[in-house]
Amino acid sequence: MVRLYTDGINIGYDESLVVEDISIEIPNKKITVIIGSNGCGKSTLLKAMTRIIKHQSGSVVLDGKNILKENTKILAKKMAVLLQTPECTSGLTVCELVSYGRFPYEKDFGRLTKKDYEVIDWALEVTETKDFKFRAIDALSGGQRQRVWIAMALAQETEIIFLDEPTTYLDMAHQLEVLELLQKLNVEQGRTIVMVLHDLNQAARFADYIIALKDGKIVKAGNCEDVINQNVLKELFHIDAEIGRDPRTNKPICITYNLLKGESKNEKNINSYATSICANF
Ligand SMILES: Nc1ncnc2c1ncn2[C@@H]1O[C@H](COP(=O)(O)OP(=O)(O)O)[C@@H](O)[C@H]1O
């Protein structure tokens, strides 16, 4: 059963359209990964699906209801979001920030209940941030801070979790720990995960479904075999990739790649810029 889908959404800033006519179903209780080059519209799509920004036309539907018409607390009980560059947190402690994840359940003038404290502790535990529970966020490393943000999203206890590049700032081991944690939440608790990842090998390893975006449009959507292949990567990133098999997971991996010679994206842009300048003379 599909709970969340977009129907022909267009999203833009001011006059310019950044995401065009996207109709996509997010598989329920699966891990979906969005990939694509810088600036192609991944964060914009994620923000529109979570109502952080409004789409201009089309619709985003969750449980049969247009999300623009949904009550904020109800929406926040259904989906949590970790943005790419979370807002400033100056002065807050780890525990305080994670407790913000409980806001959809707030009653009684915002007082936290026993259940709230239990969930906060659980979120701190699984993200390994318990040791600095009372420390100021500002006094943490980038990687520690990232895990605290993830803890806040988990504390919201939603069935759908969106994360925009959640492995940024993390070392290799912590990247894997975060992805394995999300996988565990998916497998054991049936949570739907939608995330943007840059690392294609991690995308292939963890995703059930991959959405490949280019210039605000879907180039391909499907399982890792459908998307992590030479043709799609050429189209997406303008690279010549050699794809092999991960000997441990048997998933596709990009072993090595080269930029496609003589027609890199930048050269193409420079050429068309030069042509347009020449045409003006
Ligand atoms: N708040 C904004 N105002 C105007 N343009 C924006 C804004 N946010 C993003 N953009 C533009 O929209 C395009 C897509 O951005 P984004 O969705 O952040 O890409 P990605 O996440 O794939 O790197 C880019 O050209 C970016 O400059």
Ligand SMILES: [Mg+2]
């Ligand atoms: Mg982004």
